[in-house]
Amino acid sequence: MIQTTELKKTFTTENIETLAIQNISLQIREGEFVAVMGPSGCGKSTLLHLLGLLDSPTGGKLSLMGKDASHFSESQRVELRRGNIGFVFQSFNLIDELTVFENVELPLLYLQTPSRLRKKMVNELLEKMNIAHRRAYFPQQLSGGQQQRTAFARAIITKPQLLLADEPTGNLDSVNGNEVMRLLSHLHQEGTTIVMVTHSSQCAEQADRTIHLFDGNIVG
Numbered sequence: 001m002i003q004t005t006e007l008k009k010t011f012t013t014e015n016i017e018t019l020a021i022q023n024i025s026l027q028i029r030e031g032e033f034v035a036v037m038g039p040s041g042c043g044k045s046t047l048l049h050l051l052g053l054l055d056s057p058t059g060g061k062l063s064l065m066g067k068d069a070s071h072f073s074e075s076q077r078v079e080l081r082r083g084n085i086g087f088v089f090q091s092f093n094l095i096d097e098l099t100v101f102e103n104v105e106l107p108l109l110y111l112q113t114p115s116r117l118r119k120k121m122v123n124e125l126l127e128k129m130n131i132a133h134r135r136a137y138f139p140q141q142l143s144g145g146q147q148q149r150t151a152f153a154r155a156i157i158t159k160p161q162l163l164l165a166d167e168p169t170g171n172l173d174s175v176n177g178n179e180v181m182r183l184l185s186h187l188h189q190e191g192t193t194i195v196m197v198t199h200s201s202q203c204a205e206q207a208d209r210t211i212h213l214f215d216g217n218i219v220g
Contacts, residue, residue: 001028001064002063003026003028003061004027004051004062005061007024007050007057007059007062008057008058009021009046020046020216021047021217023217024217024218028195030191031188034209034211035203035206035209036198036211036213037211038213042213042215042216043216051064051162052164053069053072053077053080054077054081054087056077064080065080083158084160084161085164086158086162088163089166090170090171092171098139099136099137099138100134104125105118105157108121122135122153125156125157129152131146131150134146134150144173145173145179149183152168152183160192161192162195164195164196167197168180168198177203181203
């Protein structure tokens with residue numbers, strides 16, 4: 001599913017260069033659940049953004065779903081992401097002006113899914129995620145747990161092969177955090193490949209294995 005060889009990412013601001021990750025070589029098999037841990041600023045989110053084609057590497061090689069994406073243009077990255085990769089963020093990243101239904105429906109609009117099928121898919125998933133009673137609500141009218149379930153529904157509505165989660169329990173209390181991990185475990189059992197960034201060793205224990213980063217390098 002994913003293979004990187006000496007992957008690097010450097011950020012340049014004015015005359016300063018910051019090496020965010022360096023020489024990252026790893027392989028993630030299809031259907032695997034991998035946790036990524038490490039202190040703040042060690043490159044966890046940068047690695048996740050590269051694996052999800054939200055950014056492009058400065059050096060090294062990135063193979064994703066059988067394609068060499070190392071030098072993809074923005075349009076090529078968008079094309080491969082669409083329908084294949086789902087994202088769940090700590091800050092939810094819901095669109096405030098859209099209802100729960102509309103937020104979850106959005107990826108299907110990008111795929112030009114017919115209206116009747118969109119409605120059916122969204123309503124069925126909202127029921128499954130226990131958020132259907134809030135379908136007409138806006139994000140600011142929801143609790144943190146409800147916002148995260150909505151974000152999860154949006155991430156998986158296209159049934160992506162790869163789900164990337166960046167601190168998905170970071171802004172939640174223990175009850176809602178446990179619910180998020182239950183959802184991730186269920187998706188894993190259904191065969192979804194999952195890469196999750198987390199600070200929680202308890203969450204990481206539910207993954208198949210854990211990759212530890214420090215100063216942009218894999219150290220374990």
